[in-house]
Amino acid sequence: MSLRFAYNTNGTASHRLDDALVLMSEAGYHGVALTLDVNHFDPFAPDWEAAARRLAGRLSELGLGSVIETGARYLLDPRAKHEPTLVTASSEGRARRVAFLERAIDVGAILGSEAVSFWAGIPKPGVDRDEARRWLQDGLAVVTVHAERTGVTVALEPEPGMLIETVDDYAAVAAGLPALTLALDLGHLIVTGERDPAQAVHEFAGRIGTVSIEDMKRGEHVHLAFGEGDMDVPVVLDALEAIRFPRLVCVELSRESHRADTMIPAAIRYLRECRG
Numbered sequence: 047m048s049l050r051f052a053y054n055t056n057g058t059a060s061h062r063l064d065d066a067l068v069l070m071s072e073a074g075y076h077g078v079a080l081t082l083d084v085n086h087f088d089p090f091a092p093d094w095e096a097a098a099r100r101l102a103g104r105l106s107e108l109g110l111g112s113v114i115e116t117g118a119r120y121l122l123d124p125r126a127k128h129e130p131t132l133v134t135a136s137s138e139g140r141a142r143r144v145a146f147l148e149r150a151i152d153v154g155a156i157l158g159s160e161a162v163s164f165w166a167g168i169p170k171p172g173v174d175r176d177e178a179r180r181w182l183q184d185g186l187a188v189v190t191v192h193a194e195r196t197g198v199t200v201a202l203e204p205e206p207g208m209l210i211e212t213v214d215d216y217a218a219v220a221a222g223l224p225a226l227t228l229a230l231d232l233g234h235l236i237v238t239g240e241r242d243p244a245q246a247v248h249e250f251a252g253r254i255g256t257v258s259i260e261d262m263k264r265g266e267h268v269h270l271a272f273g274e275g276d277m278d279v280p281v282v283l284d285a286l287e288a289i290r291f292p293r294l295v296c297v298e299l300s301r302e303s304h305r306a307d308t309m310i311p312a313a314i315r316y317l318r319e320c321r322g
Contacts, residue, residue, distance in 0.1 A: 049286055051317055052077035052294040053310055054115060054258070055086050059303040063087065063101075066306065067108055073311040074318075077111035077160075079258070079296035082150055083118035089149045090121075098156040105157065113256050113294050114154040114162040122146060131167020132185040133178040133209050140181055143167070147189045147200075154198045160293045161199040161256040163229040164189075166210040166219075178209055182219065190225040201255030203229035204238075206267045212240045213250060220253070227255025231298070232282050233262035233269065243277065244285035251289040258298045259317075269300050271309060272316040280320040 053075050058066035063086040070078055082089045091097060105112060122142055123129045130139025147164055154162045169178040186202070193200040204216050213228065213235075220226040228250050232243040241249070247257075259282070261275035262268065272279055286295060297317075302309045 049283060049291065049317075049321075050076035050111070050294050051314055052079045052111070052113060052296040053313065054079035054081060054296055054298040054300065056081040056083070056115065056117065057297075057299040057302045057309065058306045059085060061303075061306055064104065066310075067104065067110060069307065069310045071108040071110060073314050075110065075310075075314055077113065077294040077296075078105070079113045079115050079163075079294070079298065080157075080159075081115040081118055082153065083121055087153070088121075089146065089153055094149070094153070095156070098153050102157045111294055112154075112157050112159040113296055114150050114157070114159045115296075116147060116150050116162065116164040128167065131165075132182050133167040133169045133173070134181075135170060135173055140185055144185050144188050147185075148192045151189070151193050151196055151198045151200065155196045159198065161201045161227065161229070162193070163201045163203050163256050163258075165203045165205040165229075166208050168208050175209065179219070182209060186219065186223055186226060190223050194225050199227055199255045200225065201227040201229035203231055203258075204234060205231075206234055206237045212238055213246055214240065217250075228253045229256050229258070230254050231258040231260075233258070233260045233275070233277060233298075234267070236262045236264055236276055237267045239264065243282045247282065247285035247289060247291075251291075254291065254293075256293055256296065257286065257291065258296045260298050269298055269302075271299060271302065272313060279317070283317070283320055 261270040
């Protein structure tokens with residue numbers, strides 16, 4: 047089978063959303079990983095529902111599927127990056143994050159998105175990690191119920207430095223939540239050194255809800271263009287093909303907005319050459 051690729055809009059911050067989508071379509075991508083954010087698609091805009099319906103039509107015109115990403119930096123709090131999270135000490139803050147994830151699921155339902163991806167967050171100094179895990183479990187329970195009600199796949203992404211950092215962390219927290227799939231960022235495995243990326247693909251084949259791919263250097267959490275890090279891209283693509291992964295494989299180059307016009311076509315060209 048042929049793998050299907052998408053490009054994440056967190057790497058097109060200087061482009062209008064429609065312009066970015068056209069570039070992706072012209073380059074031959076099968077979808078978009080849409081990071082909900084103030085510049086491209088604000089999920090809290092008064093007309094968010096109508097905007098989602100318009101976007102669904104546009105994606106259909108361009109032949110693009112979608113994955114919803116929720117890693118916007120200042121969408122919920124302009125003064126604190128990525129806050130509040132599912133492990134924020136404030137119950138009001140955690141509720142705001144849950145409400146955001148529910149809205150992301152609602153947007154995904156309108157777009158017919160393949161998955162909604164999200165992470166746990168970083169416990170602040172002084173927060174007991176066991177208590178943070180309880181807060182996380184409570185939030186995940188609410189989010190997965192909403193996802194099951196709307197028929198949308200939700201996927202938890204292990205993120206270096208966060209409470210859920212490794213695929214083993216994911217497995218532990220998802221043990222009682224069968225609806226919670228894994229958002230597998232292959233580069234993060236290079237950073238943490240926990241697994242060989244291809245090994246993780248095979249090991250978690252039955253639980254993967256979405257995949258992100260980029261290059262990274264060992265131990266350094268910086269998203270790099272292909273060929274600039276330590277990722278053996280052909281091997282991980284072989285692994286994804288071996289498990290017959292049917293969903294979008296999302297290129298995440300969040301630091302490349304300044305050259306998105308060249309990086310969008312260059313990334314998929316590299317991936318195709320790896321298949322040649």
